[in-house]
Amino acid sequence: MSKPNSPTRRGFLDFLIAACSAITTAALAIPGVLYLWPAAKGGGSQKVEVEGAKSMAIGQSKTVQVGSLAVIVVKQRSGFCAFSAVCTHLGCLVKWDTGKKQFLCPCHAAAFDEKGKVVSGPPPAPLVEVSVKEVGDKIFVSTA
Amino acid sequence: MSVIKKIQGFFDSRFDTDTVAHFVDKQAHKRLPPHTGWFHVFGSLSLLLFISQTITGILLLIYYRPTPDEAHKSIQYITGEVQFGWLYRQIHAWGATLMIVGVLLHMIRTFFSGAYKKPRELTWVTGVVLFVVTITFGFTGYLLPWNQIAFWATTVGTESANKVPVIGSWLQYFLRGGEAVTGETLSRFFVVHVIILPWILTGMIGIHLVLMRVNNLATFEAVGEEEPLEPKHGIPFFPVHVAKEGAVAILLLAVLVTLSVVSPWEIGEPADALSTPAHIKPEWYFLPSYQLLKYFEGPYGAIIGIIICSLPFLLLLLWPFLDRGKERRPRKRPIAVAFGLFALLAAVFLGVLGHYSETNITLFGKAYHIDLLGKPHLIVPADSTDTPNTEALSH
The missing domain is CATH 1.20.5 (Single alpha-helices involved in coiled-coils or other helix-helix interfaces)
Known part of the structure; x- marks a missing residue:
């Protein structure tokens, strides 16, 4: 048993x-x-030339695609600066307002100053700065 | 011997057709509760719209191309070149909206008549799942024309997934098929929209209908006091209720075609990943959540907002198990009815605020700017005063 x-x-x-x-x-x-x-594509740092950057007037901006990231390049008196154009609130792309000297988001009325810091609106963080390099008469932006 | 008799004989000699015929006859002549009326047609209306969506969806699939380069062009081709392509596209687009209206009305009727109570809790739960699947259909289908509004509404919508605690960034990456909304996202949404969701919906509708047939429609008797229907007291499903559903089906077809002709959906500009158009807003059924999320800011704001926006769905799902009262008549359930009315009014109020936020409106001859949070600001003409040209109403 x-x-x-x-x-x-x-x-x-x-x-x-x-x-x-x-x-x-x-x-x-x-x-x-x-x-x-999703399979990772590209990866690592990416470098893109900003076409026609040299002919940009002071205060003018241009948005370029660097990998999967949209980058906004602005020509200021002190030189070129670049930020991720992706608003840190909900991912819309900011535009540069020459008169106000601010990056404005068209979706939820957010504003960032010329250094990418939040001035008003709901974004929880500043715009991410992107590296800009001047090589000869060409301008390159690169993401890490 | 007629051809029909021969066919019948063919099947009779191979299958127990009497059992099938008996089952069909029993279902067709099933008695429904005496109060069954026009308010009980919203379920079949939703089913009819799903069938319409399936047929028009298959027709659109013949010409639609789910790639970033071709999606928008193929929609233009369907609308401009294919014979009656414009009609099927419009019926599909309007059908999506009306299907959500149909499901919502069906749920509202079920809620206020207390039909979700025992023994029909699971019928309600499957209904809530059907509602969520229907909304997901709308969300995934919205991207497929690959126009500016669709592209950026999807960007904002999937960005919201990033705010989900712990798994947010993975969820967003998985939904988009990468870091940003690209062709990978279009492929994913396309597969979900045309393969996965239709089968889920078909299965859930099957379960929902079987449960509904097994328990029959609810009467107004309290839980545990429902008596089986006497054959002479109920309303026969066929032909009485089916006739009502037929009338509504014809009306629905008329409404769909009229809306398609009178108020066609625009194709819009092709998607541009480097330019966000102003004031992107989601479809009307997402407006309450869209507006509600705006009130939650700061480091934990997004998380709190997501939790609060998820609560109504969780509440809907669990409602039959939370409301344990036996009464079904609305007058005898004041708390549940008041709660339902409050939730409905809140959703409508938030939806209206979301719709008008960040726009200018004119009310009683005065112009107002409605800000992000829905607060109106009186617009003072620039030449009438030296002060700034907007003034909060609360001042």
Whole structure:
């Protein structure tokens, strides 16, 4: 007579089938989930030339695509400066207002000063600064 | 022997067709509660719209191309070149909006008549899931024309996912298929819109209908006091209720075609990832959440806002298990009815604020600027005073 809690052949087979089913499901599901995860593109730092930057007047701005990031380049008296154009509130692209000397977001009335700091509106953080380099008569912006 | 008899004989000799015929006859002549009327057609109206969306969606798929270069052009081609393409596109776009209206009206009727109570809690829960799936249909389908409004509304919408605690950035990256809204996002939304959601919705509708048929429509009797319907007392599903549904279906078709002709949806400018148009706003059914989120700022504001915006859906899902009262008649459930009315009014109020925020309106001959939070500011003509040209009403 076997003890009440001792494993039976049927119980062991039930466990074996359940375990094999779980392992098979996981083996099928894990590649499926990884397949759905977006593949990284580009990566690392990216450098883009700002076309026609030299002919920009003081106070003028230009938005360029650097990888997946939109970057706004402004020519100021002190030289070129560049920021991520993505508003830190909800991702709309800011525009440079020459008269106000501010970056304005068209979506929720946010304003950032010429150094990217929040002046008014709901953004929780300043605009992210992007590196600008002058090489000869060309202007490059690069993201880390 | 007629052809029909021959076909019937073919099936009779192979299957137990009597059982099938008996089941169909029983379902067709099922008795509905005596109060079943015009307010009970919103469910079938929503189902009808889903069928319309499926048919028009398949027709649009023949010419639609889900890539950033071709999506907008293919919509232009459907509208301008394909015979009756404009009509099917308009019926699909208007059908999406009307389907949400239909589901909402169906839920409102069910809520106020207490039909979600025992034993129909799961019918309600599947209904709430259907509502969420219908909204997700709207969100994913909105991007497919790849125009400016769609592109930037999706950017803002998926940016909101970033505010979800802990998993926000992963969720956003997964939804977009990368850092920003690109062709990867379009592909993902397209697959979800035309493959995944239709099957989920079909399955959920099946479960919802089976549950509805098993428990029948609710009467106004209190929980536990419902008596089985006497054959002579109820309303036969066929032909009485089906006739009502048929009349509504014809009316719906007329409304869909009229709206398509009188108020067509614009194709808009093609998406430009380097220029955000002014005052992007979501579709009307997202306006209450859109407006509510604006009131939560600061480091924890977004998280609190997301939690508060999720609460109504959670409440809807759990409502049959929270409201344990036995009464169904609205007059005998004052708290639940007051709560429902308050929630409805709050949603409408926030939606209206969201719609008019950051615009100028004229009211009783005076012009006002409605700010981001919905606060009106009187616009004073520049030459009438030296003070700034807007003045908060609260001053």
